[in-house]
Amino acid sequence: MGTLTIGSGGSAKAFSVAMIGTNSGFIIEGTQASPGTNVMAGLLEPQTAPGGGWTNSAASGLYIEANVFPSVTNAKVEVSSITFTPGSPSGTLSGTSDKSTGLPCANSCLTLNKSISDTYSIDPNGRITLSTGSNALVGWLRDTTHFAVLSPNSIGLITQLDH
Helix, strand or coil, rough: EEEEEEHHHCEEEEEEEEEEEEEECCCCCCCEECCCCEEEEEEECCCCCCCCCCCCHCCCHHHHHHEHHHHHHHHCCEEEEEEEECCCCCCCEEEEEEEECCCCCCCCCCEEEEEEEEEEECCCCCCCEECCCCEEEEEECCCCCCCEEEECCCCEEEEEEEE
């Protein structure tokens, strides 16, 4: 166990860290004003850049996408099969997703076989941006087979993509 401080002065935020092995652990954040009412946890893993560095070709081929459990009820949850095709200045992605519409819903809460067709780009530091119509999802690549993105339109919704 240890403490990680991010920021400085009045904007500094302290996190608890529990290491479970070399270069891996959990980070836990709780609200200082009211401990236990707003707890967030995340996994720490080493980032491994590919031999040629981070480029759009770092994400290539078929990935399975699944939302990690959202922190709010009635959130939309989605699973997808997505193919990443590298390109310059951006790559393309295409596939199919199944999505819950959240609650309450009339009759069926699922939207099945929704077509995906978007673009993506990867920064030299491993940060990925997925352009999804009028929205952008952002995240980080752990390596060329795993990455996570965050949706700005769904509170607490994080997506894990696995190759």
